[in-house]
Amino acid sequence: MHIPDGFLSANTWVPAWIISAGGLGFCLKKVGTVLKDKTVPLMGVVSAFVFAAQMLNFPVIGGTSGHLLGGVLAAVLLGPYAGAISIAVILTIQCIIFQDGGLTALGANIFNMSFIGTIGGFYAYKIIKSIVAGNTGILVSAAIAAWLSVVAASSGCAIELSLSGTSPLRVALPAMAGIHALIGIGESIITCMVVSFVLKVRPDLVYNE
Amino acid sequence: MxxxxxxxxxxxxxxxxxxxxxxxxxxxxxxxxxxxxxxxxxxxxxxxxxxxxxxxxxxxxxxxxxxxxxxxxxxxxxxxxxxxxxxxxxxxxxxxxxxxxxxxxxxxxxxxxxxxxxxxxxxxxxxxxxxxxxxKFSVLLKAFERLKFPNLLIMIFSFMYRYIFVVIDELMHVKQAKDSRTVGGGRLSHTKTLANVLGVLFVRSYERAESVYIAMRSRGFNGTINTLYDxxxxxxxxxxxxxxxxxxxxxxxxxxx
Incomplete structure (x- = not known):
């Protein structure tokens, strides 16, 4: 889902950059008021964790393997704003160091994965959690939100590509959402299991407003 | 490693x-x-x-x-x-x-x-x-800082860069321990083990971040990092x-x- 340079037209990537830069500024301010001088070490080390977690491949049905996107996982453990920052930091590193995603498309990539995937995913998690109570509620809502976040982020990607005239929406949207509905199952299972582990070992580390 | x-x-x-x-x-x-x-x-x-x-x-x-x-x-x-x-x-x-x-x-x-x-x-x-x-990544970050990019973001980046190697090392150790105890990795039944690996990694990373913060704090860190202009x-x-x-x-x- 890392859009390279050249796939988006200026009328898409320029607004996406502006929204993402502004949104990131807002998140930093929000996190700064809670963590104060703890922001830097905590966000740095935890971003390194999400980066490492994305390197670990897990088996998907049919002999293929996928890796974690980690948006909802980060949001459930760190809260929406800190989660969004760590995902944005990772996307930027992947863009600059690994050329995974383009420089002009970085704004759109951050918008899809940090804002739609992580913050959007967090609110999906929060809504479902308010319906199902207790630890089961946390696990069920983390699983559903993880699946939703992957599908929503990929739909965002398809919409941006169609706005740029790169691919028609009526084909791109079902195709992207369809593929990611399958990928999302793995994301959902692994997110649920990691959250369940943390709930057992350090329940205080699961984000609670 | x-x-x-x-x-x-x-x-x-x-x-x-x-x-x-x-x-x-x-x-x-x-x-x-x-x-x-x-x-x-x-x-x-x-x-x-x-x-x-x-x-x-x-x-x-x-x-x-x-x-x-x-x-x-x-x-x-x-x-x-x-x-x-x-x-x-x-x-x-x-x-x-x-x-x-x-x-x-x-x-x-x-x-x-x-x-x-x-x-x-x-x-x-x-x-x-x-x-x-x-x-070099550290030089790149310094250059971004000189180009007046937000300081807070640059510090998060430099911290992440510093700890990426530590966290990945830890992940590799846990993975090696897991691989040497399980045969035929890549099966669906191993997903739970992998999830636990990630869970351990998260808890350890978080605890490390806290001790890093305390160590920095005790050395006079107040939220900003000063570097030489070179x-x-x-x-x-x-x-x-x-x-x-x-x-x-x-x-x-x-x-x-």
Missing amino acids: HHPYIDKYAELDSPIHRIDPRVKIICAILIILGIIFTEPTSAVSFICYGIFLSILVILSRIPVSFILARSSVVIPFVIMIAIFIPFVKEGKVAGAYSFGTLKLTVTYNGLVILLNVLVKSYLSVLCMTVFTASL FRLRVADIAFVVIVLGFVAIARFSSAI
């Missing part, structure tokens, strides 16, 4: 490596913007950029195999777009294929879109690889900016011919 992920070729010495990091960042952005805003049909401009970037690659002494491997990241996206090409209906038809009842037409319009994104994304990746592979703009750097600007202008102008 060995970490080949970052800064693999940053220690080489070449004319490209010696350019001021700030100049490199600005030039990379200039070239990418130049590539992005080129008309899809102006092949001459793309060839110009191709030649220019190839010269930079050769000058930088970074192995071509590395650059080729890096640029392969655009392939999945190109394939994805290629799949949609038959569905772009407008424009002159270049060829029609029928599979049983399903009839697909390929239009010139669709092919232009494919070629456009393929060339632009490839050239941009080439540009980014040359400039960032020749730069970049100096040389004549060669200014010359490089002029060359890049000239080249973007030539590439732009050549499309008008």
